[in-house]
Amino acid sequence: MGGRAGSSSARHLALVPASDLTVDDIRSALDGARPLAVLPSGPASVVAAAEAALRPEEPVEAGADLVVVTSGSTGRARGVLLPAAAVRASASAALDRLGGAGSWLLALPVSAVAGLQVLCRSVLTGRVPTALAPGEPLAAAVARMPIGDRRYVSFVPTQLLRFLDAEPEALRAFDAVLVGGAATDPGLLARARDAGVRVVTTYGMTETAGGCVYDGEPLTGVGVRISGGGVELSGPTLALGYRLDPAATAAAFVDGWFRTRDAGWLADGRLTVTGRVDDVVVTGGVNIAPTAVESALREHPDVADAVVFGRPDDEWGQRVVAAVVPAAGAEPALPSLRAWVTERLGAPAAPRELHVVATVPTLHTGKPDRRAVAAAVGAP
Structure with a gap:
């Protein structure tokens, strides 16, 4: 050229x-x-x-x-x-x-x-x-x-x-x-x-x-x-x-x-x-935007940061998965986070799987690296 x-x-x-x-x-x-x-x-x-x-x-x-x-x-x-x-x-x-x-x-x-x-x-x-x-x-x-x-x-x-x-x-x-x-x-x-x-x-x-x-x-x-x-x-x-x-x-x-x-x-x-068209989690026939769930989770007093993604699920098609960084001295628990998200976004958006992580890895741009998080936490 x-x-x-x-x-x-x-x-x-x-x-x-x-x-x-x-x-x-x-x-x-x-x-x-x-x-x-x-x-x-x-x-x-x-x-x-x-x-x-x-x-x-x-x-x-x-x-x-x-x-x-x-x-x-x-x-x-x-x-x-x-x-x-x-x-x-x-x-x-x-x-x-x-x-x-x-x-x-x-x-x-x-x-x-x-x-x-x-x-x-x-x-x-x-x-x-x-x-x-x-x-x-x-x-x-x-x-x-x-x-x-x-x-x-x-x-x-x-x-x-x-x-x-x-x-x-x-x-x-x-x-x-x-x-x-x-x-x-x-x-x-x-x-x-x-x-x-x-x-x-x-x-x-x-x-x-x-x-x-x-x-x-x-x-x-x-x-x-x-x-x-x-x-x-x-x-x-x-x-x-x-x-x-x-x-x-x-x-x-x-x-x-x-x-x-x-x-x-x-x-x-x-x-x-x-949110990203690619990131939408379809669970039980309902489209869930991970960014909305992340926003709700970050408002929880036990959560400092959060990343949400979907995984295949035999019953729901996909299940909502959350990886959270705990707030100082806190121990986030799935039942509490599910109730919190359900109250704000409805039951389909509530995470069905929880992982506690020390930090959220980022790409070179500073964006959260969802793929790296999903790979790092593995299956429950």
Whole structure:
């Protein structure tokens, strides 16, 4: 595949480990000078999977300036082809919605689109992001941010929960705390907002250059529609497709629309996402959204975190399975959790199997790794 117009040489990806990524790498990609892919940190198997999806030995598809590896939360990881124009459009629309350019705290992996966008937005506005060091108190990182500038940060829900419990005053220092990457419990959002934290929920994915719907409302230029119960997105932030996978590209990107694998609905132009189409647990003929059960479980006083999934069941077709992290000093019990969920969501949603785990493993994007949890806990 050829390079840009006027060039007779093929363009190849610059593969940069997350730990070695520089502002110059980002700037070169956004200027169209050198296509970039960031390798995730972590076990060798994670890096190898990313390299397999990226296939750096093959020329880069025309128009792609950044290739970002998806989390693999619903199957094989893919390289998503993003033109610089999509990243720029996303940054411009997001900053317009947030109230203008500002300084960012980097608290997410730069191999995933949310963390990468923090770097891109900083470069595009002439700023240098402040990185949150592992284990560093949030207040210490905030103290290192420029004074007199607007302050922004992007978190996944578990980070918001952790800092809300430990350092709510530090969270209040931000002009906007963006939360995305996974469904955020309404109870957690209410707690944060009651504490004076300016939370903005974001919905989007690598294929839309990150969040493109803020607090349920599409960013300028973004289209949202529901087709067959699934969410579809359009606009200038869309990717070109998938790296060296024309069949998957043709199936997901149709007539200027990206077919997500999320279920949801629109009301008065506001989007509500109910969960992944793939994650629905059908038990006794009733469709159960795992995210709704997780939200209910996290409100239980004995539960600090939860992941819910389905398993084959001879009687029910599938049974609802919960893996929970206990709250400090608590011992979660299945009868109590079943009663709790039944009261809030009805009997079909109540877990029929319970596992207590120390932590919830996450993908390199920060999302809960449902597959890893299901494999780790095994059958009862």
